[in-house]
Amino acid sequence: MVKNFNIIKALCRSALSNPSDAIVHQISRLRDSYEKEGYKKEAKSLTNLLSTSQTNAEMSPSRIEKSFVARGKEEITAKTVLPVDKETSTPLAEVFFNSELPLEIPLFDDNIQHGIKSIIHEWTQYDKLLEIDAMPASSCLIYGVPGTGKTHLAKWISKEIGIPVVLARLEGLMSSFLGTTSRNIGNLFAFANRYNCVLLLDEFDAIAKLRNDPNEVGEVKRVVNTLLQCLDSRREKGFTIGVTNHQGLLDPAIWRRFDIQMEIPVPSSEVMFSLLKNFLQPLVFKESELKFLVWCVEGASGADAQMMSNWIKRALVLDKNTNLVTIMRRFALLNSGRMDPIKRKIMLHSDEDFISALLADKNYSFKQKDLAPIFGMTASSLSKQISKLKESEKI
């Protein structure tokens, strides 16, 4: 007789009153080990408990479906052991708890903002949807050019849903050993399915490359096939967010696995205005100054706007006599990759060209009196310069 078996059995019975895959797995392991060690009676007793619990689960129609999100899942804590790559011991994931996730949603146009809020509404109302057999969307692919706030958004969505994020770590997942990457992906999904969490696959293209890429052979196919199976298996287990800025590299079958596919564009001029205003805080700028800055960085990403704002703050603190035009010219000179090449050329040319380009841009409707202080001129001297320029163009 196993010592304290009555207590062990009572513990198992109580755990099985709200069974998760992990609980069933562990009790099955215990049963198997009793069986192996010759404790037949105890093993049979656990088998009975397991089969009663399964019958109960089958008799309760909503149970399996309700395990979709939190029901019966284990909670991740700071002590939860994360899965690792067996060869290198590198963790396959990193966990972010609520307090470590962004408080604010990134700034987007209203229609994107509404779209995002509707996903969250759906995800937090899954019980209601399940009652009428409407399976909520459980996966979302966020894609778009670099620096547009995709990772920030994915983390914020998880924060709103109110469960921790399991962020896949690519350096852990990808292995040069044949077959290991697939095994790691399988282990990562098994971990995410066991716990109540959002699985975040950032820089997703690295593991979801086109299967028919002629440069990659069998291993990529194997990895993508594993990923497809894992995404299918997760469908009814929890939320998954994929993020990529190389959407063209994704295998079409992977695309299809995501219920929601959301493109994040570079900020519109209205959004850029608000972004700069926020990023430049605590410094306060006039509306015309912010509009001027928006003109300069139009088409850039939110991350570029953040970088430029820090640049402006540093320049203004270090040199009290400088002005926005000088700062932006220096920024244009040293940040060619972040700016529209045509605007950059204009900015780096003469004041006259710069001012004329600003005044000619119908989308901004700049007024001479607003631009004059930005260029460190009086309204009348700016007006004279423009007239001179017009005269010379006539000649």
Ligand SMILES: Nc1ncnc2c1ncn2[C@@H]1O[C@H](COP(=O)(O)OP(=O)(O)OP(=O)(O)O)[C@@H](O)[C@H]1O
């Ligand atoms: N629309 C935005 N609103 C607020 N912050 C933004 C926005 N776009 C970018 N940022 C800021 O820019 C930085 C980079 O954002 P993030 O890492 O989320 O971009 P990403 O789209 O994931 O980039 P990548 O594709 O290169 O991974 C963050 O500090 C983020 O807060």
Ligand SMILES: [Mg+2]
């Ligand atoms: Mg990112």
